[in-house]
Amino acid sequence: MVMLMEYWYKITGKIGNFWALSGFIIVSVLVFSEDLKAQILQKDSVQASLRYKDITYTTDRYGLQNPQFADTALYWFPFYNPVQQPTLPARQIGNTGQAYCPPVFTFTKQFGFHTGFRQFEQYAFSRDSVRFYTGRYPYAQIKYSVGAQEEQSADIAFAQAINKSLRYMFNYRMLNSPGAYRRQRANHQNVAGSVWYTHKRYNAMAYLLNNAATVQQNGGVFAQQVRLGDTINVVLDELLLPRQNVVPIKLTNAETKQRETEWLIQQTYDLRVAGGKLPQDTIPVPTLRVGHALSNQRFKHVYKDNSPPSGQNFYPDFFINPSKTADSLYTQTWQNELFAEWATAKMNPDSATYRRTNLMRLSFTHQTIAVNQFTGQDSIPVQIINLGGSYNATRDTLYVVTTNKPTLNSGAIHFVLQNNPNNKNFRYDVKAKYALYGFNLADFWAEGNLQLLWSERVGGLKGKMIASRLTPDYITEFYFSNHFRWQNEFNKINALQFWASYVNPRLRVELTYANHTFTNYLIWNQNAQPEQLSEAVNISQIMLHHTLHWKNMVLQNRLGAQASSTGKIQLPAFWVQTLYYWQRPLFDNALLVQLGFLFNLHAGYYANAYAPSTGQFHLQQSEQVSPYPLIDVFGAFKIKRVRLYVRMEHVNQGLLPQKGYFTSPTYPGLDRAFRFGASWMFYD
Numbered sequence: 001m002v003m004l005m006e007y008w009y010k011i012t013g014k015i016g017n018f019w020a021l022s023g024f025i026i027v028s029v030l031v032f033s034e035d036l037k038a039q040i041l042q043k044d045s046v047q048a049s050l051r052y053k054d055i056t057y058t059t060d061r062y063g064l065q066n067p068q069f070a071d072t073a074l075y076w077f078p079f080y081n082p083v084q085q086p087t088l089p090a091r092q093i094g095n096t097g098q099a100y101c102p103p104v105f106t107f108t109k110q111f112g113f114h115t116g117f118r119q120f121e122q123y124a125f126s127r128d129s130v131r132f133y134t135g136r137y138p139y140a141q142i143k144y145s146v147g148a149q150e151e152q153s154a155d156i157a158f159a160q161a162i163n164k165s166l167r168y169m170f171n172y173r174m175l176n177s178p179g180a181y182r183r184q185r186a187n188h189q190n191v192a193g194s195v196w197y198t199h200k201r202y203n204a205m206a207y208l209l210n211n212a213a214t215v216q217q218n219g220g221v222f223a224q225q226v227r228l229g230d231t232i233n234v235v236l237d238e239l240l241l242p243r244q245n246v247v248p249i250k251l252t253n254a255e256t257k258q259r260e261t262e263w264l265i266q267q268t269y270d271l272r273v274a275g276g277k278l279p280q281d282t283i284p285v286p287t288l289r290v291g292h293a294l295s296n297q298r299f300k301h302v303y304k305d306n307s308p309p310s311g312q313n314f315y316p317d318f319f320i321n322p323s324k325t326a327d328s329l330y331t332q333t334w335q336n337e338l339f340a341e342w343a344t345a346k347m348n349p350d351s352a353t354y355r356r357t358n359l360m361r362l363s364f365t366h367q368t369i370a371v372n373q374f375t376g377q378d379s380i381p382v383q384i385i386n387l388g389g390s391y392n393a394t395r396d397t398l399y400v401v402t403t404n405k406p407t408l409n410s411g412a413i414h415f416v417l418q419n420n421p422n423n424k425n426f427r428y429d430v431k432a433k434y435a436l437y438g439f440n441l442a443d444f445w446a447e448g449n450l451q452l453l454w455s456e457r458v459g460g461l462k463g464k465m466i467a468s469r470l471t472p473d474y475i476t477e478f479y480f481s482n483h484f485r486w487q488n489e490f491n492k493i494n495a496l497q498f499w500a501s502y503v504n505p506r507l508r509v510e511l512t513y514a515n516h517t518f519t520n521y522l523i524w525n526q527n528a529q530p531e532q533l534s535e536a537v538n539i540s541q542i543m544l545h546h547t548l549h550w551k552n553m554v555l556q557n558r559l560g561a562q563a564s565s566t567g568k569i570q571l572p573a574f575w576v577q578t579l580y581y582w583q584r585p586l587f588d589n590a591l592l593v594q595l596g597f598l599f600n601l602h603a604g605y606y607a608n609a610y611a612p613s614t615g616q617f618h619l620q621q622s623e624q625v626s627p628y629p630l631i632d633v634f635g636a637f638k639i640k641r642v643r644l645y646v647r648m649e650h651v652n653q654g655l656l657p658q659k660g661y662f663t664s665p666t667y668p669g670l671d672r673a674f675r676f677g678a679s680w681m682f683y684d
Contacts (some may be wrong), residue, residue, distance in 0.1 A: 051137050052069070052072070053069075054137055055070050055135045055139045055683060056135050057070070057131040057132060057135065057169065058132050058134055059128060059129055061132065061205050062416075064359060064416070064418065064421070066421065067134045070139065070141060072681065074592060074594045074636045074643065076579075078632075078634040080153055080155075081096050082122045082123050083100040083102075083122045086556075086579075088102055088122070089558075089577050090102035091663040092663065093220075093663050093664045094179055094181065094669075094670075095149070095151070095177045095178070095186060096151065096153075096670075097123065097175050097176075097213075098179075098215060099120065099615065100119065101119075101610075101664065103571065103575060103605075103607070104541075104560060104562070105516065105569070107518075109468075109473070109493060110445075111433045111435075111440075111445040111468070112367070112410070113408065114473050115299060115329060115331055115473065115474050116616075117258065117615050119616075119617075120188070120258060123211075124188070124190055124211035125190045125191075125211055127209075127295075129192075130194055130207045131159075132169060132196045133159035133194070134167070134196075135159065135161060135167075136161055137683055138159070138160045138682070139682065139683060140156075140159075140682040141155075141156070141158075141679065141682070142154075142679065142680050142681075143155040143156075143678070144678055144679075145678075146675070146677070147649075147674065148180075148671075149177070149178045149673075150178055151177040151178065151673075151675075152175075153175045153176070155172070155174075156170075156171070156172040157170070164198075165199050166196070166197050167196045169193070170191075170192075172191050173188070173189075174188065175187070176188075180668075180670070181249060182247075182249050182252075183249055183251065183253075183254070184216055184218055185215075185216045186214075186216070187214045188211075190212075191208075191209065192208070192210075194206065195207075201270035201286075202269055202270075203267070204265070205265075205266045206263070206266070207263065208261075208262070209260075210259075210261045211259070211260040213256070214255065214256075214257050215256045215257075216254070217255060217612035218251050218252075219309075219314060220665070221247050221248065222249070250309065251305060254305040254613075256612065256615065257301075258299075258302075260300075261297070264294070264296075265294050265295075266293035267291060268286075268289050268292075269289070269291070270287075270288065271288040272287045273286050274286075274287050285345040285355060286343065287343045287344065290338075290341075291338075291340075292336070292337065293335075293336075293337040294334075294337075295333075295337075296332070296335075297331075297332070298330075298332050298333075299331045299333075300328065300330045300331075301328065303327045303328070303481070303612070303614075304326050304327075306324055308322070308323070310322075315482075315483040316483060316484070317483055317484070317485075318483065319480070319481070319485055320481075321482060325481075325483065325613070326482070327482055327483075328372075329475070330371070330372040331372070332369070333368070334367070334369075337364070338364050339362065339364075340361070340362055343359040343360075344356075344359075345357060346420075358418065358419050360416065360418075361416040363413070364411070364413050364414075365413075365414065366410070367409065367410045367411075367412075367438070368408070368409055369409075369439075370405065370406075370408075371406050371407075371474065372404070372405050404480075408438065408439040409437070409438045410439055411435070411436045411438055412436060412440075412443075413433070413436065414433050416430070417429065418430070424453060425454075426451070426452055427449075427450070428449060429448070429449050432445070432446040433445045433446075442469070443469055443470050443471055443492065444468065446466070446468070447464070448464070448465050449462075449464050450464075453503070453505075459504030459506070459507070460503055460504075462499075462501040463498070463499065463500050464499040465496075465498040465499075466496075467495070467497075468493075469492050469495075470493050470495070471492055472490045472493060472530075473522075475530075475614070476490065476530035477490055479614070484529065484613065484614060486529060488530065488532075490520070490522065490530075491520040492520060493519075495516065496516075496517045496518075497517070498515055499512055499513070499514045500512065500514075507546075508547040508549070509544070509545070511542075511543075511544050512542070512543045512545075513543075514540070514541040514543070515541075516537075517538050518533075518537040518538075519536050519537075520532055520533070521533045521537045523568050523618075524616045525619050526620055527618075528616065533568060536565075537564070537569065539562065539565070539569065539571070541562040544559045544560070545557070552582055552584045553581070554579075554582075554583065556579040556580075557577070558576070558577040558578075559574070559576055559577075560574060561573060561574045567621070570606045570607065570608065570621070572627075573603040574603050575600075575603070576600070577598075577600050579597075579598050580596050580597055581594050581595060581634075582596060592638040592639075593637055594637070595636075596634060597631055597632060597634070598631070598634070599631050600630040601627060603627050604626045605624065606622075606624050607620075607663065607664050607665065608620065609623075620665060622665075625663070625664070625665070626658065628656075628660075628661035629656075630650055630652070630669075631650070631651050631652045632647055632651065633648050634648070635647075641683070642678065642679070643678065643680075644676075644677070644678050644679075645675075645677050646675070646676050647676075648672065648674055648675075649670060649673045649675060650670055650671060650673065651672060654672075
């Protein structure tokens with residue numbers, strides 16, 4: 001026990017810390033308690049396992065998706081970072097909560113207005129992630145994680161059915177990560193609440209969400225030794241000096257703040273239903289529904305630097321103030337939506353209830369977007385000086401700042417068609433959007449999905465295609481700040497993307513080929529400014545996902561390769577993600593144990609650099625990010641409705657000649673760190 005305490009002290013660095021001590025006690029109990037079996041075999045007084053089937057929610061306010069169950073599995077439970085998921089092997093710059101950029105190519109531009117700030121989206125709640133409760137019993141879940149440098153994260157969910165007609169759900173999420181270097185703290189606070197009222201054929205749904213991010217920006221580090229050798233790591237390991245004391249940073253007083261508030265009220269009425277003559281307890285399924293939704297979204301982005309560096313050429317220009325930066329962009333969007341849905345319904349074979357099968361929806365949306373942003377007028381006219389027959393203009397960078405308040409409008413139609421989502425062998429859906437007028441006139445986006453499964457043994461095919469013609473993001477066309485200014489008239493971005501997959505459920509394998517073709521593609525160039533490419537761009541990807549089960553062991557591999565037709569879109573040639581774990585129930589199935597490791601690796605490439613003042617990753621071809629394997633080891637445990645995990649991240653640090661890694665130029669990745677987390681679910 002004493003040896004375990006000494007080891008715990010080394011990996012936490014703060015045995016006096018309350019959460020570190022609490023984690024030690026819990027792990028000690030798991031390992032050493034003689035009464036563990038007797039405790040975990042106690043019967044659940046409320047028979048929670050019987051209630052679990054009635055703890056469901058949906059994130060789809062149109063009712064196209066089947067309700068989802070609350071997550072109680074150990075799979076991926078020790079990996080709480082929102083940007084490091086099985087299908088999104090991204091890495092943030094530095095510690096958790098900082099901006100992130102996935103090495104696997106994805107085209108994130110969507111239909112409609114967007115400011116262009118996406119660096120923190122994965123940490124925030126969105127319109128598509130708000131949950132509406134569909135269960136019958138009160139439900140609550142509390143998740144908490146703590147790691148090195150006093151990093152903490154929490155996720156709280158609570159839901160209740162007040163009666164048969166009224167349900168509500170509340171979600172709170174927090175992430176506070178100080179980081180290993182100075183001026184690297186990231187704090188995210190997310191809140192979402194929803195209400196769902198039903199009365200016969202009338203439905204009313206509403207939600208309110210708020211995302212707040214305060215992220216310090218250090219601009220990267222100056223430690224060349226971290227990049228090229230072992231010197232600084234030896235110093236840190238031997239002298240036990242915290243990195244914030246010895247590694248200089250580029251920005252000493254910069255910070256990004258983002259605030260987003262959104263609310264929505266939706267009302268629908270069912271003109272025709274299936275199951276309307278069944279007993280009163282049976283929920284009718286609408287086959288003809290009309291509805292209206294009103295929403296409002298407010299977004300604010302602020303970048304501040306009270307001590308801009310001088311003589312380091314970090315900022316290209318100072319257009320407003322050479323001693324202080326305060327750049328901001330504020331938008332407010334009102335949206336009205338009218339829609340109608342037609343559906344067919346089928347009775348469930350095991351009960352006197354109905355479920356939706358085929359569905360079609362047609363809607364019209366109108367948006368009004370108010371934009372508040374700085375604009376500037378040159379305070380001194382540029383003077384042209386004649387020198388020996390040649391002309392040379394002296395550039396003036398002093399501007400009188402005013403506020404620009406344009407109002408944008410847009411009207412669009414949306415169409416959705418899908419067959420029975422419960423049909424496992426044959427499924428399809430078609431979605432399309434077209435802008436009738438406004439700032440994005442003639443924009444369109446169309447997506448088709450098809451799945452054909454012959455049998456579990458033979459497997460089947462999946463296909464997906466997206467064709468789009470989209471107006472670029474707002475900040476790529478107009479932007480004025482203390483360090484950057486431009487006014488562009490870019491063409492619409494044309495994209496044709498398709499995915500073709502072979503899937504075999506019995507072999508647990510999925511092989512996918514994806515191709516992305518663009519014209520007028522937009523990048524952020526080496527000057528950290530938007531640039532539209534004149535040539536056509538083609539990106540090809542091959543991805544393999546395979547899961548092997550043998551006795552109590554699971555080996556899951558995700559492999560991928562990708563190639564770009566242009567050097568202005570830099571991508572790693574391959575990536576690998578391997579998850580291995582041994583899982584076994586103990587104590588008459590009362591305790592479930594999972595022990596394993598996660599391995600990540602991608603090829604070396606010229607990763608995009610990060611510009612804090614605009615929040616964008618931009619092209620650079622001077623510094624290559626080397627390939628570096630990352631290994632995490634973990635243990636996860638489940639006792640009834642309680643889940644626990646312990647995890648050592650970057651456990652292989654110091655075992656290779658390269659002592660660390662970079663996710664982006666001048667931004668070192670995470671050091672070895674211990675993390676502990678717990679989740680407790682209540683059904684009563």
